[in-house]
Amino acid sequence: MKPLKGLILSGGKGTRLRPITHTSAKQLVPVANRPVLFYGIDAMAQAGISEIGIIIAPETGEEIKEVAGDGSQFGVKITYILQDEPAGLAHAVLTAEPFLGDSPFVMYLGDNLLQGGIDDLVAKFKQGEPDALILLTPVPDPEHFGVAELDGERVVALAEKPPEPKTNLALVGVYMFMPLIHDAARAIEPSPRGELEITDAIQYLVDNDKRVEPHIVQGWWKDTGRLDDMLEANRLILDRMESRVEGSLDSESAVEGRVVIEGGATLTRATVRGPAIIGKGATLTDCYIGPYTAIGEDCAVERAEVEHSILLAGSSVRGLDGRMEASLLGRNVHIARSVGQPKAYRFMVGDNSDIGIL
Known part of the structure; x- marks a missing residue:
C-alpha cells in the first residue's frame, strides 16, 4: 500500500455555534485552549501521516491558514484546498482529488474529537486493505447522523440523517478510503438537500461488491458543532490533562x-x-x-x-x-455588573445569542 495521505474538512458555516462562528471558523473554536482542528492534525501526525490536505471555505480559509500554517508546528506538510461551496463530503473528496491522487487516505472532519487517536485504525486499514473503513458508534439520536446497517462484519446499507433510522450506529467523522472512492463520488447524484453525500458514495461501493468494513468506536467521540458538545469535549480533554x-x-x-x-x-x-x-x-x-x-x-x-x-x-x-x-x-x-443607578440590565448582543438571567 502507498503511504496514506490525510484530508481534513474545515469548510462549513458552523451555524449551530453562532454567534461565535459569525466571526471565526468553527474548527478554530478552542477546546482546552486549543483549536479543535489541531486535535485532528495531531491525530494524523501521530499515526505517521505526513502529508495533509485541509479543505477550506472562502469565508474562513485565510483564518485557518494563518492559525495552522504550513504544518511544521505539527511535524507535517499542509496543503490548503479551496472548496467554493459546501456541497457535501463526497464533493470535498472530489475537490481534493488533485492532492490525493491515487493514494489511500484518511478523511477527518475538522470539528470532531476522537479519544485515543487513530493509530490503531490506520494500522488496521493498512493490514486489511479494505476499499473503505468506516467508524461507527451507538448514539441516542441517530436521526441526526449518517447511519449504518450491518450484517455481521459487513456494511450492507447507509443512510444520511434518516427520519426513521434502522439502527443506532452513527458514522463517526473519520473515514479511511482507497482511491476508488473518487469514482464512487463521481457516480452518485446530489441528495434531496443538494449535496453529494459521502454515505451515498460508500453505499455505491457496497452495491458494487466492494469491501467496506466497520469499526465500532469504544472510547468517546464528539462532534463539537453545538454548545453542549463543545463543553463536553472541553471536559473530556481537561480530564486527561497533566498539571503544570x-x-x-x-x-x-x-x-x-x-x-x-x-x-x-x-x-x-x-x-x-x-x-x-x-x-x-x-x-x-x-x-x-x-x-x-x-x-x-x-x-x-x-x-x-x-x-x-x-x-x-x-x-x-x-x-x-x-x-x-x-x-x-x-x-x-x-x-x-454595572454600578450605576437605576439598576437595570444592559446588553449589546449579536445574532443567534443565548442568554440566561439569574
Whole structure:
C-alpha cells in the first residue's frame, strides 16, 4: 500500500455555534485552549501521516491558514484546498482529488474529537486493505447522523440523517478510503438537500461488491458543532490533562486538582479547582474558577465565579453575584455588573445569542 495521505474538512458555516462562528471558523473554536482542528492534525501526525490536505471555505480559509500554517508546528506538510461551496463530503473528496491522487487516505472532519487517536485504525486499514473503513458508534439520536446497517462484519446499507433510522450506529467523522472512492463520488447524484453525500458514495461501493468494513468506536467521540458538545469535549480533554503551573500566584491563591496555568497568568486571592486551564496573560483576582473551565489568554476574571465554561481570548467577567456556568464566551466579550443607578440590565448582543438571567 502507498503511504496514506490525510484530508481534513474545515469548510462549513458552523451555524449551530453562532454567534461565535459569525466571526471565526468553527474548527478554530478552542477546546482546552486549543483549536479543535489541531486535535485532528495531531491525530494524523501521530499515526505517521505526513502529508495533509485541509479543505477550506472562502469565508474562513485565510483564518485557518494563518492559525495552522504550513504544518511544521505539527511535524507535517499542509496543503490548503479551496472548496467554493459546501456541497457535501463526497464533493470535498472530489475537490481534493488533485492532492490525493491515487493514494489511500484518511478523511477527518475538522470539528470532531476522537479519544485515543487513530493509530490503531490506520494500522488496521493498512493490514486489511479494505476499499473503505468506516467508524461507527451507538448514539441516542441517530436521526441526526449518517447511519449504518450491518450484517455481521459487513456494511450492507447507509443512510444520511434518516427520519426513521434502522439502527443506532452513527458514522463517526473519520473515514479511511482507497482511491476508488473518487469514482464512487463521481457516480452518485446530489441528495434531496443538494449535496453529494459521502454515505451515498460508500453505499455505491457496497452495491458494487466492494469491501467496506466497520469499526465500532469504544472510547468517546464528539462532534463539537453545538454548545453542549463543545463543553463536553472541553471536559473530556481537561480530564486527561497533566498539571503544570508556570504563571504566578500570590500567597492567598490556591490551586487544587489537575490545573494548567500558562506563563504570564497571574492569580491574586484566587482559587482554581481543576480540571481547568488558565491561558497566557490571564488575570484572576478575588475569584473562583471551578472544574472543567478553560480561560483563554489575556482573559480577566474578577470578583466572580466561573465553572464548566469556555472563555475565548481577551474576554472578561467581573462583579457577578451568582456563578457563571455552562457558558461559552467569544473573543473580547465583557460581562460585568454595572454600578450605576437605576439598576437595570444592559446588553449589546449579536445574532443567534443565548442568554440566561439569574
